[in-house]
Amino acid sequence: MANLAAGCCAANSRSPARILSRALPATAHGHTSGRFVVNISRYNVSSLVSDAQEVDLISRTNRHFDRRMALLAQWATAVLIACAVFAPAITAQATTPTAARSSAPAHKRVAADAAPGAPVKTIGNRNAPITMEVFSDYQCPSCGSFFENTLRAMIQDYVANGKVYLVHHDFPLQMHTYSGQAARWANAAAMIGQFQDVDAALFDNQAKWPVDGDIEKYVAGAISPANFKRIQAILKGCAAAPPTSKADRTVPQVDPSCPVDQYIVQDIVLGYQVPVQATPTFIIHYKGQSYPASSGIITWPILKQFFDTLLSQ
Amino acid sequence: MTQNETRRNLARTLLLLGRLALAGIFLFAAYAKLKPQAALPWSGSSIKTSLSLFAMQVDSYQLLPPQLVSPAAHFLPPFELFLGLWLLSGVLLRYASLITTLLLAAFFAVMVRTYMAGLEINCGCFGPGERLGPLTLLRDGSLLALALAVTIGAFLQGRKRRTESAPVPPVSAPQRAD
Numbered sequence A: 001m002a003n004l005a006a007g008c009c010a011a012n013s014r015s016p017a018r019i020l021s022r023a024l025p026a027t028a029h030g031h032t033s034g035r036f037v038v039n040i041s042r043y044n045v046s047s048l049v050s051d052a053q054e055v056d057l058i059s060r061t062n063r064h065f066d067r068r069m070a071l072l073a074q075w076a077t078a079v080l081i082a083c084a085v086f087a088p089a090i091t092a093q094a095t096t097p098t099a100a101r102s103s104a105p106a107h108k109r110v111a112a113d114a115a116p117g118a119p120v121k122t123i124g125n126r127n128a129p130i131t132m133e134v135f136s137d138y139q140c141p142s143c144g145s146f147f148e149n150t151l152r153a154m155i156q157d158y159v160a161n162g163k164v165y166l167v168h169h170d171f172p173l174q175m176h177t178y179s180g181q182a183a184r185w186a187n188a189a190a191m192i193g194q195f196q197d198v199d200a201a202l203f204d205n206q207a208k209w210p211v212d213g214d215i216e217k218y219v220a221g222a223i224s225p226a227n228f229k230r231i232q233a234i235l236k237g238c239a240a241a242p243p244t245s246k247a248d249r250t251v252p253q254v255d256p257s258c259p260v261d262q263y264i265v266q267d268i269v270l271g272y273q274v275p276v277q278a279t280p281t282f283i284i285h286y287k288g289q290s291y292p293a294s295s296g297i298i299t300w301p302i303l304k305q306f307f308d309t310l311l312s313q
Numbered sequence B: 001m002t003q004n005e006t007r008r009n010l011a012r013t014l015l016l017l018g019r020l021a022l023a024g025i026f027l028f029a030a031y032a033k034l035k036p037q038a039a040l041p042w043s044g045s046s047i048k049t050s051l052s053l054f055a056m057q058v059d060s061y062q063l064l065p066p067q068l069v070s071p072a073a074h075f076l077p078p079f080e081l082f083l084g085l086w087l088l089s090g091v092l093l094r095y096a097s098l099i100t101t102l103l104l105a106a107f108f109a110v111m112v113r114t115y116m117a118g119l120e121i122n123c124g125c126f127g128p129g130e131r132l133g134p135l136t137l138l139r140d141g142s143l144l145a146l147a148l149a150v151t152i153g154a155f156l157q158g159r160k161r162r163t164e165s166a167p168v169p170p171v172s173a174p175q176r177a178d
Helices: A002-011 A016-021 A034-047 A051-095 A106-113 A139-158 A179-191 A193-203 A215-221 A225-234 A260-273 A300-311 B004-033 B045-060 B065-090 B093-116 B132-167
Strands: A129-138 A165-169 A279-284 A289-295
Touching: A016 A106, A034 A139, A051 A279, A106 B004, A129 A139, A129 A260, A129 A300, A139 A165, A139 A193, A139 A300, A165 A260, A179 A193, A179 A260, A179 A289, A193 A215, A215 A225, A279 A300, A289 B045, A300 B045, A300 B065, B004 B045, B004 B065, B004 B093, B004 B132, B093 B132
Parallel strands: A129 A165
Antiparallel strands: A129 A279, A279 A289
């Protein structure tokens, strides 16, 4: 080692070998020291390592060192790039204060603002451990399928057993001609406590009433004539076009002569806050925590599994 | 440094960056699916809940029967974590990148099929809340292209390394004709 270090200073001024030479005691460099000179001369005489071999060894050491340093630099650069790319996404995910992340259920915030006598578009026990809020459009086929294949089973099983409290929010899409009008019927029914029957009737006959817009016929078939007359009375002044959600997220106009429009608009605004990007969209709340909004058709066994996981927490 | 060496170093650097980018993406994807989705601390229970939530996203693709949805949802995030770590380690890179490419190709095909079918659902790619749309398709298509490039690079580098390290056949001495 001493020989290599001594040799390095003469043969190659750069390299880790030079660093090694710096670590040697000062006397080792002193050419006036007899013992050192003897040693050097002994190495030279015996020719254990020739100059050419020494240079080759040093240059190989240097190459290895350079390569390692280059690799280290590449890794450091890559890690920095990865951090720069992913840090904003991670930070955004951690700090975005969406309505879905807020701990207060959306429907509870609305209920606090709603006027007395507001329609109750809920099914089940308000004190159930799980609250599920569904943003739906009565004319949207996916919403119909979600209601028939998932929500109906859920209502019969987990809502009836007091495990889930189902909250309906209207989010009529502009692209559907009659969904706003259907929402009016559902809200008027909710005002007289007949929401569940009318809600089911609208979804059950989803393939029929959008053909000619004759929603009245199917609502009349779902409730008693007396209740139907009360609903008709509520909707008497609703002549203008019903409110629907807009692609540009503007708040739709409320028809002052139609008592249910304000409630539909409230749901639409709430949907914008979630944000609802498609229907059906649902949010699940459990133990004061809100889980991120999900969209699309989820089958009952999978939804039930999620509820069971929550209940087993 | 010769031009050849410069080119080789550049290729090596690009391969490294591509590999690390893929590793980072897969690790982030696994993290986003496994992390507690509500304001809960990390625990076995919160991971179980996150996986159940991810199962709903898998289900919304309407591709698998309900009995296969849950196993798929419980397999994918840990597998993404494993792939991310494998890519990060650089061990047997050819196989790691090949499996990554195949997985991304499968994801991309499913996403295109779902988008073409008009289903308006969440992508589920990096956790919940991201709608499947043209931008997500573009992003996943780009990731697939990156994975393909890394795979090709890894195979080419492996072949070059094998060629360089192959032993030189000994030169037989010329035989003297008596």
